[in-house]
Amino acid sequence: MSRIVRAAAIQISPVLDDDGLGTARKVCKAIYEAAEKSVKLAVFPETFVPYYPYFSFIQPAFRFGAEHLKLYERAVTIPGPVTDMVAEAARETDMVVVLGVNERDYGTLYNTQIIFDSTGEILLKRRKITPTYHERMVWGQGDGSGLTVVESAAGRIGALACWEHYNPLARYALMTQHEEIHCAQFPGSLVGQIFADQMEVTIRHHALESGCFVVNATGWLTEEQIKKIAYDPALEGPLRGGCFTAIVSPEGKLLATPLTEGEGMVIADLDFTLITKRKRMMDSVGHYARPELLSLLHNRQPAIPVHYTDEPELDSRIRPVVSRGEP
Template identity: 75%
Template structure:
């Protein structure tokens, strides 16, 4: 772990999307990257599914009435790779910053809550999908898989990411902890549920920083009064679309490195002294000297899930013509089991 004498300037962006245009939201992303870079930021983190916007409508509308908004989200969603990733990649490369961006990803007939990590050279080094959408979100997004539970090496250090209530899944967090993340990037929608959501969020990200012994950079979204009105005209329902913002940066010792942003748009900046990672882990390393793997351990299936696998891949050995044989195939025990696990046994070969 190369932490000694290294400091990283991080930026957490609290920002409102352009609810009328996906291109407008993308323009705000590129503008915020440039703004943060001017302030010396080397890492810029945006809110959950910020492009084109978080599906706030699904929280306040019944499913039967949400069809038009859902279809519009399909139309505006991000294809990876595509024009949006090209633009963000260029911005990251131009300003020499690592960017963590939440998007609604469209993959043919499904949408996913996706987190994208771009290194400072513009390379897309991680694409991961939220493993379990929460409550109303399950009507909008499909489920991710274990292939995205990865920590990646970037210019600013070993970086992991989770979205929203994935932070309430201790095994998902432990999967990243076991890969020795130094900086954890958290994303929440913001402008939902009220102050209790913000309070719970702060407890959650501070606890992860302490337990993982890493920095946490958390970004939440923001809705203006006009945007809330456009989602619902009902004043009672509008209350469900206010509060819930806690854009914050936390040290491995659980300290807030700047006063959190709880309303409005803004960019929170803090310097991360990476020596604090070792300082914390010297006392309590959850995946090292404080672990008991012979008693408690995590098993993870990190293979990409696929709706189809090839039973007899083209690389299977060819049995010469005229050789009597009986073929027995063992099929995958689950939809995600890779075709590599499919075996064929040839019997009744030529007798001696």
């Protein structure tokens, strides 16, 4: 059956100098603007609220303690004021929203992706499974429970953040759940043109391999923001370029002109008949798979630091931890 969903990949700059809610308000404003263009799925950049930790890329760890603590103060709790604001905007516009946030869970920050359904319900809260390079000094690790495709008003949605796309098994875990729309998020304004070039290759390849649409959003820093974050002209270069906000079809085709600088929206209509057209020729988890030769073990058990034996219904999949000397 023919089905068309209008999607928007939103390239946008954060609000750096407030309590963290300024960026969330900007997200909501963009949601209402997208609704005026009949958008039913909006994707925002990686850890956009309150902002991506650019400081960790250009400063040594022993110098960014103050900035890291500031990020703790402004980080998002789930549920909390930020998720309430975005949920209301999603509900009022009848829109599915994919948002990247810095999530605070007591003493740890996580790179978290939230999928809001058009009712405002949070369908998925997932954490980046392995922070990349400098990010390991900022965020904790997620687990396999977040590698989940969810049914939304816009279709079956999966999501990964940034270099998680270079983990082929993470991508395959989502493919096996038959994602129809893959929502990708990158920080943007980082590393330079080579990052944008790599991003294009990555998202177009996933679209082809998964046979799904990819909606990719990157952030954008203004010149004033770059100067403020860098504090030294010699450090400004790594905070420019690296933007490639785009929408890709299951055939690997760019459905609209990508956005590589400035704020704006890339909007395209996703015709779901293209999914079947692609998978008729090559279905990576169906007729093109050879599971008797190659298969994936996916541990979807949440990583919980403690299990209480007095819980009335302890999950039978949880095995007790034993010492080396025990059988």
